[in-house]
Amino acid sequence: MIPTPDLSHLTSKDYDNIYEPAEDTFLLLDALEQDQDQLQTLNPGICLEIGSGSGCVTTLLSKVVGPQSLYLTTDLNDYACKVTRRTGTKNQVDIEPIRTSLVDGLLPRLHHMIDILCFNPPYVVTPSEEVGSFGIEAAWAGGLDGREVIDQLLPLISDLLSPKGIFYLLLIHENRPLEVMEILKQYNLSSSIALERRAGRERQYVLKIHR
Ligand SMILES: C[S@@+](CC[C@H](N)C(=O)[O-])C[C@H]1O[C@@H](n2cnc3c(N)ncnc32)[C@H](O)[C@@H]1O
Structure with missing residues (x-):
């Protein structure tokens, strides 16, 4: 059992500015922990998390994999970085x-x-105009079908992943996970549902994607 990262340094003021880890975050953490043996055997050189928010996911990943890997994260919210x-x-x-x-x-x-x-993306169905802010709204605003940010990334995955690379992507039912899996095939990527769970009204999935 990998301990949940220590976030005791974060206050409610921080969570006014960044995404507070929630059920979706924890489903992604569970997917990484579930694959602990495989990820350690993979012996990754570079790990990248897109939309790191609190940094909770990459911190847990480093506990799963070990300190020898390089951990890069991106976020368009400066406070989150x-x-x-x-x-x-x-x-x-x-x-x-x-x-x-x-x-x-x-x-x-x-x-x-x-x-x-x-990537635990902004996946909530919202008006398109709400997508792409640099503040806390960027944490959830996903536009049409909650897919507008996700769809920007899909064509880039094959360029990013190493031959042994694995991509963990969190989705909800409204994002049409099966349609995302079909799109990935166009880029010669295979995918499966690693975990799924209901959280309140949301049905959440973690897709596991590789060549
Ligand atoms: C649902 S939150 C997830 C945060 C954290 N990874 C977690 O699981 O708790 C989505 C994150 O993606 C960031 N984000 C949204 N659009 C982005 C983009 N185009 N590029 C990079 N980060 C983005 C948001 O600022 C936010 O931190």
Whole structure:
């Protein structure tokens, strides 16, 4: 059992500015923990989390995999990048947060170099105009079908993943996970549902994606 990362340094003021870990976060953590043996055997060189928020997911990933990997995160919310670094420090994990949208600026340098990729995206169905802010709204506003941010990333996954790379993507029912799996096939990627769970009115899924 991997202990949940220590977030005791974060206050309600921080959570006014960044996403507070919730059931979706914990489902992603459970998926990583469930694959602990496989991820350790993979011996990843570079792990990347998109939309790191509190930094909770990457911190747990580092406890699963070990300190030898490079842990990169992105978030378009500057406050989230700072908090991610603080969470790493609090938990004795080196994390390199990058303020950018999705993976802007990381390709082509990291072409086929990411061994573990994670994203708990803004997945809530909202008006399109709410997508792409730089503040707390960016944590949930997903636009049409909650897919507008997710769909921007799908064409880039194959470029990011190393030959042995695995991508963990959190989705809800409204995002049409089966349709996402079909789109991934167009990029020669296979996927399966690693975990699913009901959280209140949401049906949440973690897709596990690889070549
Ligand atoms: C649902 S929250 C997840 C936060 C954290 N990973 C967790 O699981 O608790 C989504 C995160 O993605 C970030 N985000 C939204 N759109 C993004 C984009 N285009 N590029 C990078 N990060 C983005 C938000 O700022 C937010 O921190």
